[in-house]
Amino acid sequence: MPAGFITNLYVFVLAGFVGFEVIRRVSPLLHTPLMALTNALDAIVVVAAIVIAGRHGTALSAALGAIAVAAAFSNMVGGFLITDRMLRMFKLSGRKKQ
Amino acid sequence: MMPPTAQYLTDFAYIAAIALFILSLKWLSSPATARHGVLSGEIGAAIAVVTTLFNPELVQFKWILIALLVGTMIGIRLGLVHMTAVPQRTAMSHAFGALAAALIGISEYYMRIPHISKFEMTEIALEVIIGSLSFTGSLIAAGKLQEILPQRPITYKGQNYVSLSVLGAAVVIALILILHPTRVYFFPFMVLISLIFGVLLVTPIGGADMPTVISLLNSYVGFTAALLGFVLNIKVLVVAGALDGSSGFILSVIMCKAMNRSFTNVMFGAFGKLQVSAAAEKEERTVRTASAEEAAAILGAANTVIVVPGYGMAVAQAQHKVRELYDALSKKGVDVKFGIHPVAGRMPGHMNVLLAEADIPYDRLIDMETANSEMPQTDVALIIGANDVTNPAAKTEEGSPIYGMPIIEVDNARTVMVIKRSLSPGFAGIDNGLYYMGKTLMLFGDAKAFVGDIVRELSGGAHV
Numbered sequence: 125m126p127a128g129f130i131t132n133l134y135v136f137v138l139a140g141f142v143g144f145e146v147i148r149r150v151s152p153l154l155h156t157p158l159m160a161l162t163n164a165l166d167a168i169v170v171v172a173a174i175v176i177a178g179r180h181g182t183a184l185s186a187a188l189g190a191i192a193v194a195a196a197f198s199n200m201v202g203g204f205l206i207t208d209r210m211l212r213m214f215k216l217s218g219r220k221k222q
Numbered sequence: 223m224m225p226p227t228a229q230y231l232t233d234f235a236y237i238a239a240i241a242l243f244i245l246s247l248k249w250l251s252s253p254a255t256a257r258h259g260v261l262s263g264e265i266g267a268a269i270a271v272v273t274t275l276f277n278p279e280l281v282q283f284k285w286i287l288i289a290l291l292v293g294t295m296i297g298i299r300l301g302l303v304h305m306t307a308v309p310q311r312t313a314m315s316h317a318f319g320a321l322a323a324a325l326i327g328i329s330e331y332y333m334r335i336p337h338i339s340k341f342e343m344t345e346i347a348l349e350v351i352i353g354s355l356s357f358t359g360s361l362i363a364a365g366k367l368q369e370i371l372p373q374r375p376i377t378y379k380g381q382n383y384v385s386l387s388v389l390g391a392a393v394v395i396a397l398i399l400i401l402h403p404t405r406v407y408f409f410p411f412m413v414l415i416s417l418i419f420g421v422l423l424v425t426p427i428g429g430a431d432m433p434t435v436i437s438l439l440n441s442y443v444g445f446t447a448a449l450l451g452f453v454l455n456i457k458v459l460v461v462a463g464a465l466d467g468s469s470g471f472i473l474s475v476i477m478c479k480a481m482n483r484s485f486t487n488v489m490f491g492a493f494g495k496l497q498v499s500a501a502a503e504k505e506e507r508t509v510r511t512a513s514a515e516e517a518a519a520i521l522g523a524a525n526t527v528i529v530v531p532g533y534g535m536a537v538a539q540a541q542h543k544v545r546e547l548y549d550a551l552s553k554k555g556v557d558v559k560f561g562i563h564p565v566a567g568r569m570p571g572h573m574n575v576l577l578a579e580a581d582i583p584y585d586r587l588i589d590m591e592t593a594n595s596e597m598p599q600t601d602v603a604l605i606i607g608a609n610d611v612t613n614p615a616a617k618t619e620e621g622s623p624i625y626g627m628p629i630i631e632v633d634n635a636r637t638v639m640v641i642k643r644s645l646s647p648g649f650a651g652i653d654n655g656l657y658y659m660g661k662t663l664m665l666f667g668d669a670k671a672f673v674g675d676i677v678r679e680l681s682g683g684a685h686v
Contacts, residue, residue: 139461143468155571166466178280185329193289196322201297217583
């Protein structure tokens with residue numbers, strides 16, 4: 125078993141609990157933006173894809189890495205964009221819209 | 223390997239990103255602070271990406287920059303879709319997330335071979351299998367939501383056995399690879415079979431079950447990213463994946479409860495469709511109908527109204543007319559609220575977004591529990607495009623397929639109005655006894671047109 129595994133397991137379990145506690149407080153009103161935002165955060169795999177696309181390696185791994193960069197980065201850009209668009213629409217009754 | 227300074231720098235940047243990601247989700251808890259959450263997430267992601275671009279291991283940038291550019295263009299395109307298309311956009315983004323994670327896992331395998339331990343191989347195999355099946359599964363879900371593929375469940379005899387055998391084959395190949403990681407020729411088959419399993423997993427699922435499926439795929443994609451973090455030993459992936467995975471998991475549980483499905487039923491993807499009750503011919507029952515004029519008179523005279531919208535409202539694109547109705551009634555001093563069932567719409571929270579887009583203030587949108595506690599003091603419950611989520615059979619008829627499913631108890635309101643095209647049953651094929659109750663008025667017609675007619679009657683009356 126690699127040494128890093130146990131440390132990563134600690135991180136995973138703690139992050140899972142933090143996630144559970146934080147996300148369970150999100151109002152059902154915002155469940156769609158929640159999913160869009162977590163998609164955008166999950167797109168952080170792009171950092172791994174960048175390293176694979178750009179490091180010294182085979183042409184195959186560079187090509188797979190580049191496709192992964194495009195796929196993950198589209199989620200990052202699109203996810204933040206649509207979350208913000210949705211959240212801007214949520215208004216209270218006090219404020220009048222034009 | 224990276225020089226130590228560069229490694230520390232990367233680690234600090236990723237730790238900052240992790241903190242900002244958690245804050246991002248924390249701020250999302252209320253609409254008032256939610257947009258800070260987006261900003262915080264963006265800053266965290268930007269810090270992580272920019273730091274990675276300075277990684278000294280990188281030797282070529284051309285393809286990275288091209289890929290970032292392509293990703294930006296696709297992202298903007300998918301970020302600007304219409305709000306009714308958000309469920310299929312979400313499914314597409316699950317597909318992209320799964321694709322990225324699976325490709326990275328595949329690339330790692332070929333990079334590490336032949337120096338790969340059994341343990342590493344286990345992690346990679348698991349990651350690639352879940353990533354691949356989530357990729358095709360999400361594509362099928364997106365196709366169904368976009369209505370490129372049929373929305374109805376596609377089933378055949380012995381389906382579960384076929385699907386499980388395919389999954390079994392992928393697992394067997396994975397086991398062979400774990401025991402003999404250098405048998406490179408097995409690897410593409412494992413990927414291919416996992417891709418096929420993803421198709422088989424989602425094809426049998428109908429449109430109305432999509433909120434659960436999307437949540438479940440969301441959770442799969444999150445856990446794939448976390449597994450990738452284990453494979454590559456990058457903790458920011460472990461954390462982001464755990465957050466995304468637990469979010470999808472929580473939403474899946476909420477959707478399950480709202481549909482009264484057991485959790486194991488969902489975890490193994492054995493959604494099946496609800497059994498259509500073998501109901502014999504029903505005796506002729508009478509319904510009371512009303513015109514737009516009568517409906518407007520009753521609504522205008524009410525003190526409190528709860529509107530219960532369903533996916534049918536979105537299909538009819540009636541949400542803007544519904545806003546006009548809200549405005550007209552509010553002007554007359556009627557207290558109008560919207561009671562939203564958790565599975566209304568095609569993904570969790572979808573109905574709230576559609577109503578918010580139509581400029582209905584979010585403090586008017588109430589959840590199922592609140593709606594049910596206010597229902598007995600409500601003069602009129604107006605149902606637009608919803609069916610099964612209001613069916614009293616869920617509470618009273620033990621034999622009914624939807625028995626036990628939590629519903630919005632509109633039958634407790636003083637008057638019930640249902641806008642519906644015809645008396646045809648909902649997706650579960652179950653007759654709705656609500657329509658035959660003495661206090662129920664059926665308003666037959668297209669949701670958008672009918673609501674428009676009511677608004678016209680209301681504003682006509684206001685002029686005098």
